[in-house]
Amino acid sequence: MDDHSHRAATMKKIKRFRKCLLLITAIMAAAGLFCCNTSETGPDETNGYLSFSTVSPVRPVVQGKLAEIVISASGGTLPYTFFIIPETQWQAGDMMHEMLTRNDFSRLHRYEVTRKLYGSHKISAQVQPGTSSIARYYWVAVQDEAENGTLSGTNMLAWWKRVAVYDL
Numbered sequence: 001m002d003d004h005s006h007r008a009a010t011m012k013k014i015k016r017f018r019k020c021l022l023l024i025t026a027i028m029a030a031a032g033l034f035c036c037n038t039s040e041t042g043p044d045e046t047n048g049y050l051s052f053s054t055v056s057p058v059r060p061v062v063q064g065k066l067a068e069i070v071i072s073a074s075g076g077t078l079p080y081t082f083f084i085i086p087e088t089q090w091q092a093g094d095m096m097h098e099m100l101t102r103n104d105f106s107r108l109h110r111y112e113v114t115r116k117l118y119g120s121h122k123i124s125a126q127v128q129p130g131t132s133s134i135a136r137y138y139w140v141a142v143q144d145e146a147e148n149g150t151l152s153g154t155n156m157l158a159w160w161k162r163v164a165v166y167d168l
Contacts (some may be wrong), residue, residue: 001070003120004143005099042070046160046167047095050073050076050077050144050148051074051075052071052074052142053068053071054071054140054159056078057164057165057166058074058129059129059165060167062168063168064167066128067126067127067165067166068126068127069084069125069127069165070124070139073144076144076146076148077144079144080114080142080143080145081112081114081142082112082113082114082123082142083111083140083141083151084125085138087141088138089111090139090167094110096108100156101152101153101154102152105151108151113125127165128165129167130165130166130167132167132168134166135164135166136165137167138162140161142165156166
C-alpha cells in the first residue's frame with residue numbers, strides 16, 4: 001500500500017470513529033449518563049426520579065435513650081428537604097394529615113429536619129421512642145427543589161412513610 005492509500009484508509013477510519021463517537025455521545029446524553037457542571041455545587045443536580053428510603057422499625061442503641069431515624073434520598077433535583085412528623089401531630093395536634101390533604105403547607109415548615117442543604121442525600125434525626133412493646137410513630141418524607149415528591153393531596157400516603165420507633 002502506498003503512502004497516499006494508507007493516509008486515505010486512515011482518514012476513513014478516523015471519520016468512522018468520529019461518527020461512532022458522536023452516536024455514542026448522543027445515546028449517553030439521551031440516557032442521562034453524562035452530567036454537566038452547572039453550578040459551584042458540583043455535577044448537575046438533576047438525576048432521574050426522586051426517591052427516598054428509611055428503615056422501620058427503629059430502636060435506640062441504649063434503652064431509655066433517643067432512637068435515630070435515618071432517611072436517604074436519591075434522584076430528583078438538589079437540594080432536598082427532609083420532613084419528620086410525629087404521629088401525635090399527624091392526626092391530632094397540628095392535624096398535618098388533614099392540612100396536607102387540603103394542600104395546606106402553612107405548618108409543614110415546623111417538621112423540616114434540614115432546610116434545603118446541597119449535597120445532603122442522607123439525614124438522621126434523634127426521636128423519642130415508644131416502649132419496648134408499643135411503638136411511637138413518625139411520618140417521614142423528602143421533597144426536592146423541583147417538588148417531585150407528592151407531599152400533599154389525596155395521593156400523598158403513597159409518598160409518606162410511617163416509621164415505628166420502639167424502645168429496647
